[in-house]
Amino acid sequence: MDSERMEYRTMGRSGLQVSTIGLGCNNFGMLLDEPDSTAVVHAALDAGITLFDTSDSYGNSHSEEYLGAALAGHRDDVVIATKFSTRLRPGPYGAGASRKYIVEACEASLRRLGTDYIDLYYQHNLDPATPVEETVDTLDDLIRAGKVRYAGCSNVAGWTLARAQHVAAERGRQRFVACQNEWSLVNRAIEAEVVPACRAYEVGIVPYFPLASGLLTGKYAKGKPFPEGSRLAAASFFAEMATDEVFETVDRLQAVADDSGHSLVELALGWLLHQDGVASVLVGATKPEQVATNAATAGVPLAPDVLAAVTEAAGN
Numbered sequence: 001m002d003s004e005r006m007e008y009r010t011m012g013r014s015g016l017q018v019s020t021i022g023l024g025c026n027n028f029g030m031l032l033d034e035p036d037s038t039a040v041v042h043a044a045l046d047a048g049i050t051l052f053d054t055s056d057s058y059g060n061s062h063s064e065e066y067l068g069a070a071l072a073g074h075r076d077d078v079v080i081a082t083k084f085s086t087r088l089r090p091g092p093y094g095a096g097a098s099r100k101y102i103v104e105a106c107e108a109s110l111r112r113l114g115t116d117y118i119d120l121y122y123q124h125n126l127d128p129a130t131p132v133e134e135t136v137d138t139l140d141d142l143i144r145a146g147k148v149r150y151a152g153c154s155n156v157a158g159w160t161l162a163r164a165q166h167v168a169a170e171r172g173r174q175r176f177v178a179c180q181n182e183w184s185l186v187n188r189a190i191e192a193e194v195v196p197a198c199r200a201y202e203v204g205i206v207p208y209f210p211l212a213s214g215l216l217t218g219k220y221a222k223g224k225p226f227p228e229g230s231r232l233a234a235a236s237f238f239a240e241m242a243t244d245e246v247f248e249t250v251d252r253l254q255a256v257a258d259d260s261g262h263s264l265v266e267l268a269l270g271w272l273l274h275q276d277g278v279a280s281v282l283v284g285a286t287k288p289e290q291v292a293t294n295a296a297t298a299g300v301p302l303a304p305d306v307l308a309a310v311t312e313a314a315g316n
Contacts, residue, residue, distance in 0.1 A: 005299040006048030011279045012204030014177040016120070016150055018079050020273055020298045022051030023291065024208060024284035028066045029059015031286055037063075041070035043288035047295035051079045051280050053180075053206075055124060056109050057086035068113035081120035081178075082109050083154060085127055097127035097135040106142055122152040122180055126160060132167050140173040152178030152206075158193030165201045176203055178279065183207035185216060185253060185268055185314040186246045195277065204279035207272050211283065215250060216268040252313035260306045269297040271310045 007020045023044040028037040041052070052071065054063045064082060071078055084105035087095035095101065109118060121142070123135060142148040153161060153176050161179060168175040179198050181190045184207070198205045211217055250264075257264045272281050283294040302310070 006050075006295065007298050008050070009279045010204070011120070011150070011206075012177040012198075012277075013202035014150060014204070016079065016177065018051040018204075018280045019049045020280055021047075021049055021269070021295050022053050022081075022206065022280040022282045023049050024282040025052060025054040025063050025067050026058045027284050027286055028054070029062025032066075034062075034066045034069065036286070037066040038070040039288050040285050040291055041067065043285075043291040044295070045074060045078075047292055048298075049291070049295055050077065051081065051282075053081045053208075053282050055083035055086065055122075056105055056112070057083070057088060057124070061088070061108075061112060064109055064112035068115060072114070075115060079119040080113060080115065081122060081152070082113065082118055083122040083124035084109070085124040095127075097123050097130045099134055099138045102135070102138045102142070106147055110147065117147055117149060119149045120152055120178060121148040121150070122154045122178070124154050126156065132160075132164050133171065136164060136168045136171065136173050140168075143174050150174075150177045152176050152180060152203075154180040156181065156194065158197035161194065161197045161203065162201065165203070175201070178204045178206055180206040180208055180282070182209045183272065184210050184212045185271060185310065186212045186249050188314065195275075199277045203277075205275070205277045206280050206282060207278065208282045210272055210281045211265065211268055212246070215246060216253070216264055218250075218254065218264045249314060253310065256306070256309045256313050260303075260309070262300070262302070262306065265293065266297050266300050267302070267306075267310050269294065270300055270302045271307060271314075273298070274302060274307055 008017045009020055010016060011018055052067055054067050056064060084102055085095060085097050093101060110116060139151040151174060156179060165175050181194055183190050195205065253267060254264055257267050269281055272278055285291045
């Protein structure tokens with residue numbers, strides 16, 4: 001794909017511009033070694049992707065290391081998003097959203113990424129043991145110190161996002177500009193509360209697992225073994241998604257794809273990109289050619305009748 005065809009949007013109520021397709025780097029250090037990770041990152045750069053999403057927990061922290069090394073020489077041209085709060089070690093200080101943990105986690109991520117600032121820093125998971133005021137204050141302090149540019153949240157409920165935004169505004173602190181939750185045509189749970197909350201507070205929505213771990217690519221079929229080396233074959237957690245109901249939905253969506261002349265991937269990513277409030281859709285990849293295919297969807301418009309057919313096929 002020609003990088004000039006990539007589209008860019010602002011992240012919620014902020015001036016941060018991101019590519020509409022972002023690269024999810026959760027495979028780095030898990031399925032991909034450093035050279036293969038670098039090849040995927042460079043393919044993303046060639047395709048005009050500017051949003052690179054990782055976490056201190058991905059690939060036993062190697063994802064951050066591989067991403068930082070691969071982006072050497074390109075730092076000013078990209079947006080690096082990473083996350084904190086997932087448990088990395090045992091004991092009371094190995095996870096969470098306390099001031100002690102966030103500051104230490106931020107410093108460690110900066111070292112691994114080989115940079116002096118993080119563009120977008122997400123709280124990865126809820127920490128019920130820490131007051132939201134402490135988390136919001138700490139993130140604001142990191143922003144004021146120049147170590148973080150913007151803050152976001154991930155895997156939240158609508159009420160937790162609303163509360164955090166209210167607390168930040170009440171205390172004169174920086175609010176979350178992004179919310180990263182799972183959202184796809186076969187998992188639409190966030191539409192009930194999280195999406196309305198994001199829209200109400202002008203928070204950019206960043207869906208992850210938009211292809212449902214490959215179920216929305218057409219490479220899996222009901223009643224047939226999962227392909228060797230695939231995500232569903234490798235992890236029971238992901239395989240649990242492959243229910244009869246999901247396969248029935250995929251079959252209906254495939255029929256829409258066949259009738260409209262679009263691929264299933266174009267429908268899955270394009271439908272999300274047409275939803276109000278979505279700033280960027282994160283897609284992982286294990287091969288450079290997958291990056292090019294996914295990035296190309298950013299420039300493929302879906303007609304209103306196709307969008308309506310996709311929505312109906314997905315069950316609403």
